[in-house]
Amino acid sequence: MVKRLSLGEENCPVARALDVIGDWWSLLIIRDIFDGLHRFGEIQENLGVAKGVLAARLRNLSERGVLETAPASDGTAYSEYVLTKKGRGLFLVIVALRQWGEAYLYERGEKHSLLVETATNRKVAALQLMSSDGRELTCDKTSVQKLAK
Amino acid sequence: MVKRLSLGEENCPVARALDVIGDWWSLLIIRDIFDGLHRFGEIQENLGVAKGVLAARLRNLSERGVLETAPASDGTAYSEYVLTKKGRGLFLVIVALRQWGEAYLYERGEKHSLLVETATNRKVAALQLMSSDGRELTCDKTSVQKLAK
């Protein structure tokens, strides 16, 4: 299940994050759960992924603490998949992907789904990077401080 | 090269974004370029990826407009890989991954590299989601408005 040779031991948080959710399906599954799909069949139908693959991904994400199973709310014997706090922490990753996609992957006039504040029905604001004291930053104003061995 | 059956035609920006950079290596390559690695060999050595795979990824990302090649600054005949504006737009995705990794994938006391504002050497602030009028939002206050057919 681990793809790149123990990337999980990297000291780069980006690499370590990708080791958990950087495969072909995980982020789409997590997106679906954010969007309110909690049943195996719902997710499977929505993504069109093979059942075996979906089961494996759900198991992996569960083992990694990203999601957990809960008794079905409809009283059936099956379980529902819900995000843990750790899993909900991925929301910003998905939002960032969404906003990048909206900005660069659609033609003018082409429509896409929209992330809105539920209460007001208004589009959420663009994420932005800030300094520790609240000034807006761009990528060229930052650098990665490597870890001393 | 396209994995999931024409996911690029999806009307979900998240899916479309993942269709471009959702494979095993692309985001790590882009991270490396952000971190100042611009030469084929540097990236190849740093990631430990097979040369053929790296070449294919670079080509793909170039065709997709995420990066482009420029003449080498050292006067050799080779090229350097630099991000386009579109590619630089992925910075927030990488920052979001980084911050999630930092928050959930390290033991207490375990060290990792750090994203800092270059001028002040201070850690950048945590990304946060805001409403269109500047209130802080959490994932449960939002929903995805599906596109009408």
Added chain:
DNA sequence: CAGTATCCCCCCTGATACTG
């Protein structure tokens, strides 16, 4: 050094059938 070309293997993936 910067790639390209080739080979081969593994595993991911999808399809189907099966169980509870």
Added chain:
DNA sequence: CAGTATCAGGGGGGATACTG
């Protein structure tokens, strides 16, 4: 419906050799 088991194929991925 919610998964598990099994099977076959296809391609991604690594290693190596080769070229400029």
